[in-house]
Amino acid sequence: QLQLQESGPGLVKPSETLSLTCTVSGGSISSSSYYWGWIRQPPGKGLEWIGSIYYSGSTYYNPSLKSRVTISVDTSKNQFSLKLSSVTAADTAVYYCARAREEIVGAPLDFDYWGQGTLVTVSS
Amino acid sequence: NFMLTQPHSVSESPGKTVTISCTRSSGSIASNYVQWYQQRPGSAPTTVIYEDNQRPSGVPDRFSGSIDSSSNSASLTISGLKTEDEADYYCQSYDSSNPRWVFGGGTKLTVL
Numbered sequence: 340q341l342q343l344q345e346s347g348p349g350l351v352k353p354s355e356t357l358s359l360t361c362t363v364s365g366g367s368i369s370s371s372s373y374y375w376g377w378i379r380q381p382p383g384k385g386l387e388w389i390g391s392i393y394y395s396g397s398t399y400y401n402p403s404l405k406s407r408v409t410i411s412v413d414t415s416k417n418q419f420s421l422k423l424s425s426v427t428a429a430d431t432a433v434y435y436c437a438r439a440r441e442e443i444v445g446a447p448l449d450f451d452y453w454g455q456g457t458l459v460t461v462s463s
Numbered sequence: 464n465f466m467l468t469q470p471h472s473v474s475e476s477p478g479k480t481v482t483i484s485c486t487r488s489s490g491s492i493a494s495n496y497v498q499w500y501q502q503r504p505g506s507a508p509t510t511v512i513y514e515d516n517q518r519p520s521g522v523p524d525r526f527s528g529s530i531d532s533s534s535n536s537a538s539l540t541i542s543g544l545k546t547e548d549e550a551d552y553y554c555q556s557y558d559s560s561n562p563r564w565v566f567g568g569g570t571k572l573t574v575l
Contacts (some may be wrong), residue, residue, distance in 0.1 A: 388564040449498040453507035
C-alpha cells in the first residue's frame with residue numbers, strides 16, 4: 340500500500356522560505372505515469388493546487404504561485420520536496436502531498452493517494 | 464483559464480438524494496475529466512468519483528457522477544443519504560491547455 344508522509348517545520352517566519360518534504364513508501368517515485376503534487380488548504384477554506392512534478396522530472400506550477408514555488412525530486416530517497424519563498428500569513432495552511440495517476444499521456448486523473456497533511460503557520 | 468464553481472452548501476435528510484453541481488466557466492466540461500473528492504473534518508480528501516463517472520473500489524454505488532454539456536457542468540449525486548456522508552465535497556479537473564490542476568471551491572453537505 341502506497342503511503343505518503345509530509346515533514347518539515349510547522350512554523351515559518353514571514354519573508355522566509357517554507358520547505359516541506361514528502362516521503363513515499365510502498366512504491367517507487369520513479370514509476371512511470373504518475374505525477375507527484377502539493378496541495379494546500381488554508382484553515383476553513385478550500386483546496387488549492389500548488390504544483391506537481393511528473394515522473395520524468397517535468398514540473399507544473401500554479402500560475403498564481405509560480406514565481407515563488409520550486410518542486411524537486413530525490414529518487415535516491417524516494418522523496419519529493421516543496422519550497423515556497425517569501426511567505427506571508429496568507430501562506431498559512433495545511434499542506435498535503437499527493438500522487439496523481441495518468442492513464443492517457445497528458446491527461447492526469449485524480450489524486451489517488453494523499454499524505455495526512457501538515458499545518459504550516461507563518462508568523463513571527 | 465477556467466474556473467470550477469460549486470454551491471457553498473447543500474443539505475438534505477437521511478435516505479434522500481442530493482446532487483452537487485460543478486460548473487466550468489469556459490471551455491467544454493467534456494474536454495477534461497472531472498473528479499470528485501470527499502473530505503471529512505481533519506482528514507485528507509479521498510476520491511469518490513474519477514473520470515466523470517467512475518467509482519474507485521470501496522466507494523458505495525450510492526455515489527454517482529455525470530457531466531452535462533448543455534449546462535457545462537458536472538454533478539455528483541448521492542442517493543440514500545447517510546449521516547456519514549456529511550462532509551465537504553470538491554470537484555477537480557485538469558487544464559490541458561495550460562497544464563494545471565483546478566479545484567472547485569467545495570460544497571459542504573449537511574445531512575440532517
